[in-house]
Amino acid sequence: MEAIEQPGSQETVVQAKVFPSITLALLVLSVACTWLWKAFPGEVSRWLYATDFEFWHGEKLWSLFTSLFLHVDFLHLAFNCYWVWRLGRVLEQEVSRPQYAALILVTTLFGSLAEFAVSAQTGAGMSGMLYGLFGYMLVERGRRPVFRRVLDSNTIALLLGWLVLCFWLTHRRSMPVANFAHVGGLVAGMLCGFAASGRKFRKVALAGLCGMLLGCVAPLFWAPWHDNWHYVQALDALKMHIKRSFQGPGFSGVLSPAPAAARMDGPGGGGSQNPAEGL
Template identity: 35%
Template structure:
């Protein structure tokens, strides 16, 4: 019953993704023998090691990496933003679409990582997927409110603020955000069109 309350409060998809990330981190911690910081060997296996993707055919890492985190602080910050932003977006577009945004954004961010970072790069984290959620939410609200310029400026500053620190995978952030902007624009237009039809005002 306690879990059902959280599914209702935060949304089925958001809270399910939250639990999946926690479960993966628990496995990482057990294999690493350390719940605070994950060992490099575990990250090579479950994160995205570009060399393994390109030369060993480990393409599945493009998906698993978006559920893998490198430390307790890493997952704590990411899961906080998942709960905050994911629940807001899910209440607007629904659980299936929220899951789609997470997966497609995370995948595109990881593909950019593969294309633009060196083969010895090892990356992990839900940040690309979360930037997709944030981009979708920001731009969708901008389209509905008729202020796309402000929405794009907000998305740009979100990217800059969260991508200038050393060790941060800016390509994953950028890929996720670009996908989120595109999805947010699409759903924002749909919602605004429905509002126009429902309330009988002109839509352009």
């Protein structure tokens, strides 16, 4: 049991502690999946991670969520696990389990979609979700004293500073970071906080989430700013031409599709099986 002081009064409310089972499950699954990914990279990627080619063909859409459990190295894993445990277990005690699970799913989805829109990769790791939890608690800390104790001014400065530093490190090519997964998760988490707070702009927050969803989902179907998207369109047109040639009269040859080696991977084209790091 835990005594919590209510703001503006001398009363305390005795609140039963909730075992942070969802938060603990996130950590255990991340450790297990990352270890398996390092041991069996091809098999694990086949199930938990998708390339831009697969997304643009409507395949493995679940990896928008499952890439959450994959981390690039031990430091990446340890850093994310520390902050998810520090923030997540507090949040899991303050909101209902369904609300907490929904927040995890929403922030993970928006983090993956935002990163895919910019880099044609979802990135890897819990950082998009982590910044979503941070954003939610940042908005709600005004009416939840326990959030203020966890998110003091130093912690807020540290997490926001790391967000900015990661952009600089990526720009300098010192460390590839899924920066827009951080931003997408943070914005989604803050909007969820405003939507849950019952404030007068709750409808605006919900409208913002809907608009953000539409904007982030669109690149799964139409992304002409990515070179690989044009390659996918050309390859699909070539396959359709071959199929129609087989079916039509007077066919005298087969057009060979472009070799797989022609595909453009890397920062400009995406599609790499080595996703950018998260937090």
